[in-house]
Amino acid sequence: MTPDILYFDNAATSCPKPPETLRAMRRFMEAGGGSPGRSGHRLSIAAARVIFAAREALAGLFGVDDPLRIVLTKNATEALNIAAAGLLPGDHVITSGMEHNSVMRPLRALEAAGVALTVVSCSAAGELDPDDVRAAIRTETKAIFLTHASNVTGTIMPVAEVGRIARDHGILFCVDAAQTAGALPIDVGPMGIDLLAFTGHKSLFGPQGTGGLYIREGLEEGIAPLMRGGTGSRSEFEEQPAFMPDRYESGTPNTVGIAGLAAGAGFVAEKGVDAIRRREEALTEQFLAGLRDLDGVTVYGPKAASRQMPVVSFRIVGLDPAEAALKLDERFGILSRPGLHCAPAAHRTIGTAPTGTLRFSFGYFNTEAEIRTAVEAVGRLRAR
């Protein structure tokens, strides 16, 4: 990463990645980069070991006992689309008003195909009341899809409470952990999570093009794969294997990316999710406190570091977010993200559609000095 930029767009993708990630990818390619398990020679077996190691590292982070319950995908979006394929016409599904389009669009498409959809409203800070979820349940409710945290306001959702409600009613619970995997503790059992979609390139510190889906045992029977093809298994049959994870993993995978993801997840495990969370919470608190002292800046979301991810949405009064982002980039080398953040529902909920907000999102590698610069820069843009 160039030294003269301040990267505050970690909610889009984390930057920089730890050296471990890059080293693992380089090592895999330099060693020959075989196709996992297809051929049985040493490079092929080495590649299969890399992939298994990634499943193990991820399973370990999420409290999953069997690494083969982790399906590797190209991102959270693919994982969420697989999960949504478990919904059939006549089913009812519940989601929140804070979802990313990677949840909303698949569910809207299913709605057009005969799945009933309830979008439970959230507060102006993006907070969800679990009782509102309970009230939305009907006899034909099949699943609840909920983000673990909003990518717009950082708001952390009451996942464990909703998980309990889902379990009490025998409803499937699918969690979008794109913003939280690696940055907030996740334990699928106690949290009542049946399906956990995550992306590799944010707080798991893998490269883009990696992600995955945890599927609780037994659920795969009711979820058709999005794609079918070669898996390196059961090659004598022309039907897709029914077992995990091959059912959902057709075609040669992104093994080099998965090597990086395994190393990134290993980095997270070594630092400890709790320690990462503490650090990011402190940076968020510092930034929020800095903005609190500035007139002419409106902050959205919980405005409390303990209740949000290191994601802060705000507006500088009188300045269009896109214009502010451009000035921050040009004058201060600050990289942020303006607009709707692929989550129009969330912006409607917090009252910032259609213009959106300016979003700063921090990560483990940001520093206190960088946050000070961030606050100063926002202050200067405003004062004119």
Next chain:
Amino acid sequence: MTPEETYGVLLFQSVSYAIKAEKILLAAGLPHKLIPVPRHISSDCGVCLRFPSGLEERILRALEGQVEIDAVHPLK
């Protein structure tokens, strides 16, 4: 005079299972090797786990309840 070593192979549904078995056997210190599935055993393109015949019982016991095994074959 040493009797010629004979081998058996374990077949799995997929390479993920083979890797899982390999990890368990490594930890248990039981000798084995992942090899391509011999053509006379299956038309599949994956890998199988070769082991010295004498260790069959111990290996099966180590994997019991942990990895699903499709079949056990003698390797000729």
